[in-house]
Amino acid sequence: MRKHIALVTLLFCVWVPAHVFAGMPTDDVRNCVNEALDILRDPALKGDAKKQEKEAKIRSLSAKMFDFQELSKRTLGRHWKTLSPDQRQEFMSLYRRILEDAYMEKIVAYTDEEIVFDNEIPLSEKTAEVRTTVRTKTADVPIHYRVIQSGGTWKVYDVVIEGVSLINNYRSQFREILSDKTPEDLLEVMRKKVGKA
């Protein structure tokens, strides 16, 4: 009997996947969302004068919350490997800029919707989906964060809003460009986009 217990214990130790020690996906997402809300609601950061400071804080939070490499990889799919290491780096930083620029205004103008954490669904050993609902006055908007375990925490690699996956949306756009253009052309398009923004 004791042998069995020892064996079971041993097996348990071996089998317990690493993510058990990494905390729960929902907790990590919730912490980041709450941190964002704190920044957005901070009375000390109100007003136009503090807008830059606020944006800087949100930007540094986004680095903590998102896994931009995973996000980039999954967005480009099979095209990822056609990029050189330098191109990948540049792609990642441009992509991040585009996302931050586009959504910053919306985020900073954030009002006071209630965010409800519904549940979380394991997608694989290393990934999970954290399901939330944003309650506005006229609708409940389902927002699902797909997270991947990365260095002891869970980081977001996709946001699915009302069924629309962010990375798949960009993926179809990039794919259209890459179907008849080179990665360098794509980067040029993105550089222009960032320069304009």
Add this chain to the structure above:
Amino acid sequence: MSTLRGVSHDVVFMCLLLQTLCANLYISPAGASEHAGGQFCFVPDRLDNRGEHLSPGDFVPLESSDRTQIFGSLLQNEGVSADGLLIALEETTANGAAEKVNQKAADGEMPTEDAGDEYEEDTENGQLLTIADPLSGWNRAMFYFNDKFYFWVAKPVTQAYSAVVPEDFRIAFKNFHDNLYSPVRLVNNLLQLKFKAAGNELIRFVMNTVLGAFGLADPAKEAFGIEAQDEDFGQTLAFYGVGHGFYLVWPVLGPSSARDTVGFVGDLLAYPLTYARNEIDTEEVLLIYAHEKINALSFRIGDYEALKKAAIDPYVAVRDAYVQHRAAKVKN
């Protein structure tokens, strides 16, 4: 409202991408999550709660839940819950398979070198829903037209409207318009064999029309937690296996497809005002329709702008968002 969305989303609809205030969709995430999370989502195999094997697309009737709200157990929206489970299962397996391969790739020397291929194969987060676009010339022209229409007409009109009409009134109007589509949802829930959702819709329609002053208020949801399950004829066609056909952008009405255009027209048969021609003339119906759209838009000004700003190719971004969004609704 949502029923006519198949076609009628104005350009703005697409801003579904945004983390914000968008959408007037009838999904019941709370109900869905109770099931998907509590009962099912950790089931590793494709088994339902009676131990039967499932495959994607199976219709799974659920047991009544332990919701304690008044009427809750009677009126729980079954369709959403069952689909929540299926989605969960599909995602679990699809990603599971892909992740395993990715894991293998990650074990090798060049962790990211081959991973890309697997994302392409991955049927859930990697699945790229596509749509045929043989009329892209027309569609792009209409997209351009709708873009201008939004900035030159729809947006300024809506802003003026918002300035005059207080938010509480606009919410009431929105409820009113939503209630008019209740019969459409009812019929389509029935056609999709979602009987509980259909029952909910019937109760909602009666309750909101009578107690809610012709739908201006939504007591069914506010007091009894009965949520609408948004179904339209485009989704019903999809339920029976009809594909999009091809992408089709209508002027003013916005993105649609061959299938959803048929759905849009079909839904008019269940739309009450279709049968009120003796009382009101066509012009008035159009006015009501315009009001519905402007009123709905008043809650989502800024969404389209942000979407456009975020997109590398706005036309492709909107087309993809349309396809993804419709696919998600069909699943529900």
